[in-house]
Amino acid sequence: MIRYIISIYHDGSMDKHKQPSDWHTKVLAVLRKNSGAVSAYEVLGELRVFNPKIAPPTVYRALNALAERGEVHRLESMNAYVASRSLKHQHAPVLSICDDCGRVEEYLAPQVISALSDITGQTGFTSTRQVIELHGRCISCRDRVTS
Amino acid sequence: MIRYIISIYHDGSMDKHKQPSDWHTKVLAVLRKNSGAVSAYEVLGELRVFNPKIAPPTVYRALNALAERGEVHRLESMNAYVASRSLKHQHAPVLSICDDCGRVEEYLAPQVISALSDITGQTGFTSTRQVIELHGRCISCRDRVTS
DNA sequence: ACCTGTTATGATACGTTATATCATATCTAT
DNA sequence: ATAGATATGATATAACGTATCATAACAGGT
Numbered sequence: 001m002i003r004y005i006i007s008i009y010h011d012g013s014m015d016k017h018k019q020p021s022d023w024h025t026k027v028l029a030v031l032r033k034n035s036g037a038v039s040a041y042e043v044l045g046e047l048r049v050f051n052p053k054i055a056p057p058t059v060y061r062a063l064n065a066l067a068e069r070g071e072v073h074r075l076e077s078m079n080a081y082v083a084s085r086s087l088k089h090q091h092a093p094v095l096s097i098c099d100d101c102g103r104v105e106e107y108l109a110p111q112v113i114s115a116l117s118d119i120t121g122q123t124g125f126t127s128t129r130q131v132i133e134l135h136g137r138c139i140s141c142r143d144r145v146t147s
Numbered sequence: 148m149i150r151y152i153i154s155i156y157h158d159g160s161m162d163k164h165k166q167p168s169d170w171h172t173k174v175l176a177v178l179r180k181n182s183g184a185v186s187a188y189e190v191l192g193e194l195r196v197f198n199p200k201i202a203p204p205t206v207y208r209a210l211n212a213l214a215e216r217g218e219v220h221r222l223e224s225m226n227a228y229v230a231s232r233s234l235k236h237q238h239a240p241v242l243s244i245c246d247d248c249g250r251v252e253e254y255l256a257p258q259v260i261s262a263l264s265d266i267t268g269q270t271g272f273t274s275t276r277q278v279i280e281l282h283g284r285c286i287s288c289r290d291r292v293t294s
Numbered sequence: 295a296c297c298t299g300t301t302a303t304g305a306t307a308c309g310t311t312a313t314a315t316c317a318t319a320t321c322t323a324t
Numbered sequence: 325a326t327a328g329a330t331a332t333g334a335t336a337t338a339a340c341g342t343a344t345c346a347t348a349a350c351a352g353g354t
Contacts, residue, residue, distance in 0.1 A: 139271030
């Protein structure tokens, strides 16, 4: 759906402006509906319900912008995305991914980050981005299944 | 062709171990020529020099097998691969990736792993695979460039 | 209001990464 | 030898991501 805003100028003339359709908001909404990883193309599929003409670059632009602002996390080991739960971290989160149910949790783990800093301190590597992802089984899946 | 190696133990028992296929060896050789990340299709390109008919699944099978045996690391954040330097780790390595020169280093960091265990201990998540990748700038690139 | 440079969006096409599938070949055990 | 399991070859296609160019919106100076 595309909505228009009518601008009326001093001289009485009018002008239609396409409202910047806020894909960012809609992409984020799709991710928030999910407790697990969602691929860019799954997002695309959902958004096509409203606008069949939306193309991959639109989704990727939104995802990248949201990721830069910390509102979504990219799951590097799955090529997928998840909405941030606790906004605005001081540092990179640890993400746990349940390979059974797909649920993703994020943890603030200063001790992990500081242990990583120790390494980089010793080696001279200057880190600008940290990817920390754990695969395994969440507690509910472990309890639920006989293993 | 599959060849086997027979191990004979003190007690006289024997064990057969599958020997790596030719492709495994060749894929590994390509990765070892490089100090940085190599994509599966770059490997494919190099192997096509010897056998123009080699197809993607062959390369991916070799890469997956090598990764399972710890001989290569998959760089999840780059969709690429790198040869292990120190074989047979006790636990997942920390991989540092220089975004300038592409060089990848691997570190054993028990403190990082144990900090991660603390999290999983508290939350009940059982982790079977850890992905820990640092992006940034290595010390030589930092020294080399005016920043 | 007009020009101008910058940034965002739309649209098309294509590039890159990875796997499903099925056929064939090889090994192991009996 | 034959059967079951495993590995390999080959084709096709799925899934993920981006380059590029055109158009539109915006902000600042005049």
